[in-house]
Amino acid sequence: xxxxxxxxxxxxxxxxxxxxxxxxxxxxxxxxxxxxxxxxxxxxxxxxxxxxxxxxxxxxxxxxxxxxxxxxxxxxxxxxxxxxxxxxxxxxxxxxxxxxxxxxxxxxxxxxxxxxxxxxxxxxxxxxxxxxxxxxxxxxxxxxxxxxxxxxxxxxxxxxxxxxxxxxxxxxxxxxxxxxxxxxxxxxxxxxxxxxxxxxxxxxxxxxxxxxxxxxxxxxxxxxxxxxxxxxxxxxxxxxxxxxxxxxxxxxxxxxxxxxxxxxxxxxxxxxxxxxxxxxxxxxxxxxxxxxxxxxxxxxxxxxxxxxxxxxxxxxxx
Amino acid sequence: xxxxxxxxxxxxxxxxxxxxxxxxxxxxxxxxxxxxxxxxxxxxxxxxxxxxxxxxxxxxxxxxxxxxxxxxxxxxxxxxxxxxxxxxxxxxxxxxxxxxxxxxxxxxxxxxxxxxxxxxxxxxxxxxxxxxxxxxxxxxxxxxxxxxxxxxxxxxxxxxxxxxxxxxxxxxxxxxxxxxxxxxxxxxxxxxxxxxxxxxxxxxxxxxxxxxxxxxxxxxxxxxxxxxxxxxxxxxxxxxxxxxxxxxxxxxxxxxxxxxxxxxxxxxxxxxxxxxxxxxxxxxxxxxxxxxxxxxxxxxxxxxxxxxxxxxxxxxxx
Numbered sequence: 001x002x003x004x005x006x007x008x009x010x011x012x013x014x015x016x017x018x019x020x021x022x023x024x025x026x027x028x029x030x031x032x033x034x035x036x037x038x039x040x041x042x043x044x045x046x047x048x049x050x051x052x053x054x055x056x057x058x059x060x061x062x063x064x065x066x067x068x069x070x071x072x073x074x075x076x077x078x079x080x081x082x083x084x085x086x087x088x089x090x091x092x093x094x095x096x097x098x099x100x101x102x103x104x105x106x107x108x109x110x111x112x113x114x115x116x117x118x119x120x121x122x123x124x125x126x127x128x129x130x131x132x133x134x135x136x137x138x139x140x141x142x143x144x145x146x147x148x149x150x151x152x153x154x155x156x157x158x159x160x161x162x163x164x165x166x167x168x169x170x171x172x173x174x175x176x177x178x179x180x181x182x183x184x185x186x187x188x189x190x191x192x193x194x195x196x197x198x199x200x201x202x203x204x205x206x207x208x209x210x211x212x213x214x215x216x217x218x219x220x221x222x223x224x225x226x227x228x229x230x231x232x233x234x235x236x237x238x239x240x241x242x243x244x245x246x247x248x249x250x251x252x253x254x255x256x257x258x259x260x261x262x263x264x265x266x267x268x269x270x271x272x273x274x275x276x277x278x279x280x281x282x283x284x285x286x287x288x289x290x291x292x293x294x295x296x297x298x299x300x301x302x303x304x305x306x307x308x309x310x311x312x313x314x315x316x317x318x
Numbered sequence: 319x320x321x322x323x324x325x326x327x328x329x330x331x332x333x334x335x336x337x338x339x340x341x342x343x344x345x346x347x348x349x350x351x352x353x354x355x356x357x358x359x360x361x362x363x364x365x366x367x368x369x370x371x372x373x374x375x376x377x378x379x380x381x382x383x384x385x386x387x388x389x390x391x392x393x394x395x396x397x398x399x400x401x402x403x404x405x406x407x408x409x410x411x412x413x414x415x416x417x418x419x420x421x422x423x424x425x426x427x428x429x430x431x432x433x434x435x436x437x438x439x440x441x442x443x444x445x446x447x448x449x450x451x452x453x454x455x456x457x458x459x460x461x462x463x464x465x466x467x468x469x470x471x472x473x474x475x476x477x478x479x480x481x482x483x484x485x486x487x488x489x490x491x492x493x494x495x496x497x498x499x500x501x502x503x504x505x506x507x508x509x510x511x512x513x514x515x516x517x518x519x520x521x522x523x524x525x526x527x528x529x530x531x532x533x534x535x536x537x538x539x540x541x542x543x544x545x546x547x548x549x550x551x552x553x554x555x556x557x558x559x560x561x562x563x564x565x566x567x568x569x570x571x572x573x574x575x576x577x578x579x580x581x582x583x584x585x586x587x588x589x590x591x592x593x594x595x596x597x598x599x600x601x602x603x604x605x606x607x608x609x610x611x612x613x614x615x616x617x618x619x620x621x622x623x624x625x626x627x628x629x630x631x632x633x634x635x636x
Binding site: 027028029031032083086087105106107109110112113114116117118119120121123124125130131133134135137138140141142144145147148149151152153155156 | 425430437
C-alpha cells in the first residue's frame with residue numbers, strides 16, 4: 001500500500017487523466033473504439049501520468065496545461081500492454097480478458113497502433129512553447145524505440161541460456177524503466193526545467209522503473225492470483241529471465257512444469273534459496289538511487305510526493 | 319510507366335532516402351533488426367518520401383535538410399504494410415514473404431512498432447525551426463490516427479453489405495490518401511510554405527492518394543501476378559469493397575470462389591459490365607483534381623515534376 005497522502009494524490013491525478021482520455025478517444029469505427037477503451041475501463045494505477053504531473057509540479061509547472069502529455073504517456077503504456085499481450089499470448093490482464101482475446105487479433109493490433117498515434121497527437125497538443133514540444137516529441141519517440149528493443153530482448157532471452165544480471169537490468173531499463181524515466185523527464189522538460197534538473201528526473205525515473213520491475217517480478221511469485229489479476233508463477237513456467245530466476249538457477253534451481261503444485265513447490269524453493277530476498281535487496285538499491293537523484297531539487301510538496309512515490313513504486317504490495 | 323524524366327527524379331530521391339534509412343536503422347536485437355530491414359531490402363517505389371522532397375523543393379526548401387522527414391513517412395508507410403499484412407493474413411508482399419510469414423507474429427508486430435517509433439524520432443531530427451517540427455509531429459500523429467481508422471473501416475466493410483461509394487472514398491481517404499497528403503504537406507510545412515500553400519499541397523496529396531488507390535484496386539485485377547508480386551483478384555475473393563466491386567454488384571455481379579478459373583471469369587465479367595472502365599474514369603477525376611490544386615503554385619521544375627507525379631500516381635502501369 002502507498003502511504004495515504006500519496007495514494008490520495010496519485011488517485012486524484014489518475015482520475016483527471018482518465019477523464020481526459022475518455023473524452024479524447026473518439027474513434028469512428030465501433031470495434032476500434034471498443035477495443036481502444038477496453039483497457040482504459042479496466043483501470044490500472046496510472047502511475048506514469050501521475051509521475052509526469054508531479055515532476056512538472058516539482059519544477060513549478062502547471063499540471064492542468066500538461067494533462068494531454070500525461071494522457072500521452074498512459075496511452076503509450078497501454079499500447080505496449082495490448083501488443084505485449086499478443087506477443088506473449090496472455091489471456092488475462094487486470095483481471096479481464098486481454099484485448100486480443102476479447103476483440104480478436106486484428107482489432108487488438110489496430111487498437112494498439114491507434115493509441116500509439118493518439119499519444120503523439122496529444123503530446124503535441126500540450127500547452128507549452130514549441131521548442132519544448134519538439135524536444136518532447138523526440139524524447140517520446142526515442143523512448144518508444146527503446147521499449148521495442150527491450151521487448152525484443154525480453155522475448156529473445158526466454159530461449160537464451162547465457163543471460164546475465166547485467167543483461168537483465170539493461171533489458172528492464174529499456175522495456176520498463178525508459179517510459180517511467182520519460183514520464184518524469186517530460187514533466188520537467190515541458191515545465192521548462194533546466195537540462196540538469198531534467199537529467200535528475202530522468203535518473204530518478206530510470207531507477208524507479210528498474211526497482212519497480214524487479215518488485216513486479218517478485219509480486220508475480222508472492223501475490224495471490226486474485227490481486228494479480230493473472231496466473232501466479234507464469235514467468236517461471238515461461239522461462240522469463242528475472243533477477244529471481246538468474247539468482248536461483250546459479251544455485252541449481254530447475255524451472256517447474258505448468259501445473260499448480262509444481263509452481264507452488266518452485267516458489268517455496270526460491271524462498272529457501274534466498275533468491276526472492278536477493279531480488280528484494282537489489283530493488284531496494286534502486287529505490288535509494290531514485291531518492292538520491294532527487295536530492296538536489298528544491299524542497300516542495302511535489303518533491304516530497306516524488307520521494308514517497310519512489311518508495312511506493314518499489315515497496316508496493318501489489 | 320512514368321515518363322523518363324520523372325522516373326529518374328523519383329529514383330534518385332528514393333535511393334537517397336533508402337541509403338539514409340539503411341544507415342539509421344540500427345537495432346540492438348538481431349531478429350528485430352532483420353525483421354525491420356526485411357521490407358526495406360525488398361524495394362518499393364518510395365513514392366511518399368519522394369513526394370515530400372518534391373513538395374519541399376517546390377516551396378524553395380532544401381531537400382537535404384528534410385531527408386529525415388522523408389525517411390519518416392516511408393517508415394510510417396512500411397509500418398502500416400507490416401501490420402496490415404498480419405491483419406489481412408497476407409503471405410506475399412513485393413514478391414517476397416511478408417514479415418510475419420518470415421519472422422513470426424511477435425517479431426512482425428514489434429518490427430512495425432519499432433519503425434513507427436523511428437518515424438517520429440527521425441521527423442523530430444529534421445533540420446527545421448522547432449515551431450515547424452512541433453506542427454509536423456502533430457500532423458504526422460493525426461495522420462496515423464486516420465490511417466488506423468481507415469484500416470478499421472476497410473476490415474469492417476468486408477462484412478458489411480450497405481457500403482456506398484461515399485463510404486469507400488472516405489475509407490480510402492483515411493487509409494491511403496491521408497499519408498500521401500501528409501507527405502506533400504509536410505514537405506511544404508517544413509520548408510516554411512504559407513498555410514495556403516500547405517493546404518494546396520494537402521488537397522493535391524489527398525486527390526493523388528484517392529486516385530492512386532482506385533487505380534491500385536484496378537491493377538490488382540488487370541496486372542500479371544509476376545508484376546503484382548501477389549495473387550491477382552485477391553480482393554474479389556475476400557469481398558473487399560472497391561469501386562469496381564460496388565459498381566459491379568449494383569449490376570448483379572456475384573463474388574467468385576477462390577479458384578483461379580472462377581477469378582479469371584469474374585475479371586472478364588467486370589470488364590464486360592464496364593465496372594473497370596467506370597473506376598478508371600473516377601480515378602481520372604481525382605488526377606485532374608490533384609493537378610488543379612497545384613495550379614496556384616509558382617512555376618518551377620519541382621512543380622512540373624509534381625504535376626507529372628499526379629499523372630503517374632493514377633496512370634501508372636504497375
